[in-house]
Structures are given as C-alpha cells and as structure tokens.
Amino acid sequence: MASVGVVTRVLLGKNAINKVAAANTGFVKFYSSAPAYENIKIDVVGSKSNVGLIQLNRPKALNALCGPLFKELGQAVRDFDANDKIAAIVITGNEKAFAAGADIKEMQNNTYSSNVRNGFLKDWEDVSNCGKPVIAAVNGFALGGGCELAMLCDIIYAGEKAKFGQPEINIGTIPGAGGTQRLPRYVGKSKAMEIVLTGNFIDAHEAEKMGLVSRVFPVEKLLEETIKLAERIGTHSPLIVKLAKQAVNQAYETTLRSGLQYEKSAFYGTFATEDRKEGMTAFVEKRPPAFKNE
Incomplete structure (x- = not known):
C-alpha cells in the first residue's frame, strides 16, 4: 500500500x-x-x-x-x-x-x-x-x-x-x-x-x-x-461543460423526444458563446484553444 x-x-x-x-x-x-x-x-x-x-x-x-x-x-x-x-x-x-x-x-x-x-x-x-x-x-x-x-x-x-x-x-x-x-x-x-x-x-x-x-x-x-x-x-470551457452536463441529465429526466429537443436548443445556444467561436477557430488554425468562460 x-x-x-x-x-x-x-x-x-x-x-x-x-x-x-x-x-x-x-x-x-x-x-x-x-x-x-x-x-x-x-x-x-x-x-x-x-x-x-x-x-x-x-x-x-x-x-x-x-x-x-x-x-x-x-x-x-x-x-x-x-x-x-x-x-x-x-x-x-x-x-x-x-x-x-x-x-x-x-x-x-x-x-x-x-x-x-x-x-x-x-x-x-x-x-x-x-x-x-x-x-x-x-x-x-x-x-x-x-x-x-x-x-x-x-x-x-x-x-x-x-x-x-x-x-x-x-x-x-x-x-x-x-x-x-x-x-x-x-x-x-x-x-x-x-x-x-x-x-x-x-x-x-x-x-x-x-x-x-x-x-x-x-x-x-x-x-x-x-x-x-x-x-x-478542466481543460475545456467551463460554460460549455455546464451546458453538456445539463444536456446529459435531461436524458434521465425527460422523454427521448423532449431530451433531443433540449439538446438541439443547447447546441444552438453554444453558437452564441465566445468559447464556441474560439474552440472552432483554434481547431481550424491547429492551435490549443484559449477558453474564457464566455
């Protein structure tokens, strides 16, 4: 031990x-x-x-x-x-x-x-x-x-x-x-x-x-x-991690149809964040992302 x-x-x-x-x-x-x-x-x-x-x-x-x-x-x-x-x-x-x-x-x-x-x-x-x-x-x-x-x-x-x-x-x-x-x-x-x-x-x-x-x-x-x-x-965007956690939890608390709708809405919502923009830009530019929780 x-x-x-x-x-x-x-x-x-x-x-x-x-x-x-x-x-x-x-x-x-x-x-x-x-x-x-x-x-x-x-x-x-x-x-x-x-x-x-x-x-x-x-x-x-x-x-x-x-x-x-x-x-x-x-x-x-x-x-x-x-x-x-x-x-x-x-x-x-x-x-x-x-x-x-x-x-x-x-x-x-x-x-x-x-x-x-x-x-x-x-x-x-x-x-x-x-x-x-x-x-x-x-x-x-x-x-x-x-x-x-x-x-x-x-x-x-x-x-x-x-x-x-x-x-x-x-x-x-x-x-x-x-x-x-x-x-x-x-x-x-x-x-x-x-x-x-x-x-x-x-x-x-x-x-x-x-x-x-x-x-x-x-x-x-x-x-x-x-x-x-x-x-x-912790290497990921805290904001996106929170949204992902909420989406997975929906799978246990709603029907499949309601859960899929929730997921799609949350997915769309990530496109209003700076971290989604930074993440995709960093991927295209082949560099590590610098997330700001925004």
Missing part, C-alpha cells in the same frame, strides 16, 4: 511542499486555509489548482452520513461551485469506506411527521444541484446513503475493493435519497430490484459491468486517477 506519492507534486501543484499523503491511507493530508469543518476535509488540488477536493471525515463511523456532515458537504460544494477557479469537484472517503450508509442512530427515533416537518434529507440536494461536474472516488464501502451519494455525482470511479449496496431492506426501510430511482437508471430494473430487495452488496468490477461505475483502479491509484479526470475536464 503506497503512502507518500499517490498524489504527486504535479497533481498538488505549487502548494505540494506543504501537503503530503497521509501515512497508510493513500489520501491527501489536508492543510487548508479554508473554513474549518468537523466532518469533512477540503482542499484545492491539481497542477493548475482547479480541482476542489472534499474528503468525508468520520473514520470511526466509517463516514456514516449524519446531518452535520451533509450540511458541511453542501456548503463545501456550493462554495466550490461558486468559485470560478474550480473546474470540477471530487468527493471521496478513505480506504475503508466512502460512506457506509446514513447514521442509523441519528434517524432511529424519527417519525413520519418529523421527517415531513423538518425536510429530512433535504441537504442532499446540494450535490445534485451543483452546476459543475462532481466525481465520486469510491474506496471501501458505499452502502445505503453512501451508494446514493455516489449516484448523486456525475461520474463514479472506484477502487478495486469497493463495495456498493442498498441494504435498507435489512433494517425495515427503503432507500430514501434516490436509491430506488437512480439505481434503475444506472443498471436497469432487474438488477436494481435484486440489489434493493435483497440488500446484497456488489463489488467494484460487477458495478462497472452494470454501468454504475465508469472505471475501476487499484486502491492506491484511485484518487490520483480521479484528479486526472477532473483536470482533463
């Missing part, structure tokens, strides 16, 4: 001297001047310092998703989304767990009326509402709410030892943050029914075959490869 070096000097950029990989974890040790959080750690990484990195940080609870954690996560996502220097956001956990579910002790005494009155789980919407690409880097357990959090993201990369599942059926309830809705859109009805109705776990390679996960990497390479993906996205 690699310790120092999995996130290289190149990936961390000019602040690399003050940041080292945490021993025996393979994850970044954070020394950020950002707001202090109790349940997450945040940093800005990448060779151009344009990737927002959020690490769930409740290791003793296997990163169980309590209310305070999600409030902090939502705040961090909103801050990165509003930062013009950030091209994409990576959410990760640790080697043992991305997130092993919601905090059962926290919700054990909830009632139907209290859930409705307090808008239980409403803070989860901040991740799905983010305009910038959000990538989940999943090592270890991503169960229940952890699996749902990964599915809230736009792309999921997984370490080869990752485990996914929706085991809510085992404790007398059902998924409540998108598990019964997003999972069928990823893997189809039959597989989703099997996962939800049995509570069984699936490993990273099976998740990749199902289409839940984009790619699988060795545990010690996962974060590095995920940051590379975020950096690759």
Whole structure:
C-alpha cells in the first residue's frame, strides 16, 4: 500500500511542499486555509489548482452520513461551485469506506411527521444541484446513503475493493435519497430490484459491468486517477461543460423526444458563446484553444 506519492507534486501543484499523503491511507493530508469543518476535509488540488477536493471525515463511523456532515458537504460544494477557479469537484472517503450508509442512530427515533416537518434529507440536494461536474472516488464501502451519494455525482470511479449496496431492506426501510430511482437508471430494473430487495452488496468490477461505475483502479491509484479526470475536464470551457452536463441529465429526466429537443436548443445556444467561436477557430488554425468562460 503506497503512502507518500499517490498524489504527486504535479497533481498538488505549487502548494505540494506543504501537503503530503497521509501515512497508510493513500489520501491527501489536508492543510487548508479554508473554513474549518468537523466532518469533512477540503482542499484545492491539481497542477493548475482547479480541482476542489472534499474528503468525508468520520473514520470511526466509517463516514456514516449524519446531518452535520451533509450540511458541511453542501456548503463545501456550493462554495466550490461558486468559485470560478474550480473546474470540477471530487468527493471521496478513505480506504475503508466512502460512506457506509446514513447514521442509523441519528434517524432511529424519527417519525413520519418529523421527517415531513423538518425536510429530512433535504441537504442532499446540494450535490445534485451543483452546476459543475462532481466525481465520486469510491474506496471501501458505499452502502445505503453512501451508494446514493455516489449516484448523486456525475461520474463514479472506484477502487478495486469497493463495495456498493442498498441494504435498507435489512433494517425495515427503503432507500430514501434516490436509491430506488437512480439505481434503475444506472443498471436497469432487474438488477436494481435484486440489489434493493435483497440488500446484497456488489463489488467494484460487477458495478462497472452494470454501468454504475465508469472505471475501476487499484486502491492506491484511485484518487490520483480521479484528479486526472477532473483536470482533463478542466481543460475545456467551463460554460460549455455546464451546458453538456445539463444536456446529459435531461436524458434521465425527460422523454427521448423532449431530451433531443433540449439538446438541439443547447447546441444552438453554444453558437452564441465566445468559447464556441474560439474552440472552432483554434481547431481550424491547429492551435490549443484559449477558453474564457464566455
């Protein structure tokens, strides 16, 4: 298991001297001047310092998703989304767990009326509402709410030892943050029914075959490869990336006919942007484009 070096000097950029990989974890040790959080750690990484990195940080609870954690996560996502220097956001956990579910002790005494009155789980919407690409880097357990959090993201990369599942059926309830809705859109009805109705776990390679996960990497390479993906996205126009993300999301939320119409309208709309003009001009002139997010 690699310790120092999995996130290289190149990936961390000019602040690399003050940041080292945490021993025996393979994850970044954070020394950020950002707001202090109790349940997450945040940093800005990448060779151009344009990737927002959020690490769930409740290791003793296997990163169980309590209310305070999600409030902090939502705040961090909103801050990165509003930062013009950030091209994409990576959410990760640790080697043992991305997130092993919601905090059962926290919700054990909830009632139907209290859930409705307090808008239980409403803070989860901040991740799905983010305009910038959000990538989940999943090592270890991503169960229940952890699996749902990964599915809230736009792309999921997984370490080869990752485990996914929706085991809510085992404790007398059902998924409540998108598990019964997003999972069928990823893997189809039959597989989703099997996962939800049995509570069984699936490993990273099976998740990749199902289409839940984009790619699988060795545990010690996962974060590095995920940051590379975020950096690759960051080479494009932020404005066009946002439009592309919105268009793909329409495929899951509308009919094919409506989605095609939305796509065509968005495509036409790119011709009103300076970045579309620059991109095509650069291609014709055989030079790298200089996008301005305009």
